[in-house]
Amino acid sequence: MSESQLWEDVDAYFIxxxxxxxxxxxxxxxxxxxxxLPPVNVTANQGKLLQLLAQIQGAxxxxxxxxxxxxxxxxxxxxLPADGRLVTLEYSARHAEVASRNLARAGLDALVDxxxxxxxxxxxKLADENPAPFDLVFIDADKGNNPHYLEWxxxxxxxxxxxxIDNVVREGxxxxxxxxxxxxxxxxxxxxxIGAHPRLSGTAIQTVGGKGYDGFALARVLA
Ligand code: SAH
Ligand code: DHB
Ligand code: MG
Numbered sequence: 001m002s003e004s005q006l007w008e009d010v011d012a013y014f015i016x017x018x019x020x021x022x023x024x025x026x027x028x029x030x031x032x033x034x035x036x037l038p039p040v041n042v043t044a045n046q047g048k049l050l051q052l053l054a055q056i057q058g059a060x061x062x063x064x065x066x067x068x069x070x071x072x073x074x075x076x077x078x079x080l081p082a083d084g085r086l087v088t089l090e091y092s093a094r095h096a097e098v099a100s101r102n103l104a105r106a107g108l109d110a111l112v113d114x115x116x117x118x119x120x121x122x123x124x125k126l127a128d129e130n131p132a133p134f135d136l137v138f139i140d141a142d143k144g145n146n147p148h149y150l151e152w153x154x155x156x157x158x159x160x161x162x163x164x165i166d167n168v169v170r171e172g173x174x175x176x177x178x179x180x181x182x183x184x185x186x187x188x189x190x191x192x193x194i195g196a197h198p199r200l201s202g203t204a205i206q207t208v209g210g211k212g213y214d215g216f217a218l219a220r221v222l223a
Contacts, residue, residue: 064140068095137164
């Protein structure tokens with residue numbers, strides 16, 4: 001058996017026991033596929049991890065950068081109280097439309113605000129609104145901008161907030177000095193910023209599973 005087949009089988013085993021089929025999440029994936037969105041959503045296990053992290057945070061406000069079809073959005077928004085809020089930023093109007101339909105079907109449209117446009121344009125607009133600090137930020141868009149997204153996340157959070165960055169390993173490319181692709185450089189810059197920043201305490205965890213070999217960075221905002 002290939003290594004990646006083994007990772008998928010183990011993921012399937014965990015998913016079968018820990019994240020049972022759910023009509024709204026299943027429909028979100030089906031509709032995303034029908035609309036030919038790239039299948040790069042988090043796995044069910046990873047979505048559940050994001051939901052648990054939001055719950056551990058006691059999150060009332062969540063910011064997501066990179067909506068796609070709203071799959072990770074649904075996982076996180078379900079952790080919010082009835083008066084909570086999730087703002088999710090998406091470059092593609094087409095992706096955002098699919099996400100909005102998926103969120104409405106999940107009964108989450110009142111909690112979630114999908115904003116269309118390049119996140120680096122949406123973020124200053126959001127900051128101008130002086131929102132309450134976000135308790136959780138999930139960064140999962142164009143990886144080349146990860147250091148900029150991290151800087152914005154710092155502006156939009158406060159002590160105790162958690163920042164999560166997806167796709168920080170990319171099959172090990174992050175640690176290959178010969179790999180100077182934009183996404184890898186952006187991710188490296190974000191990791192190094194976390195390590196050097198006096199207001200951040202972070203780590204990064206390698207993962208294998210249905211989405212191959214990748215990982216998450218987590219950073220807690222200090223005083
Ligand atoms: N979080 C999603 C997956 C996001 S995929 C999930 O796990 O379900 C990355 C998304 O980021 C894509 O939809 C892509 O269109 C979007 N994106 C790419 N560049 C962007 C930018 N500059 N601003 C905002 N979104 C961007
Ligand atoms: C890919 C995976 C992701 O989780 C993502 O956010 C963007 C792209 C990919 O596998 O290409
Ligand atoms: Mg991702």
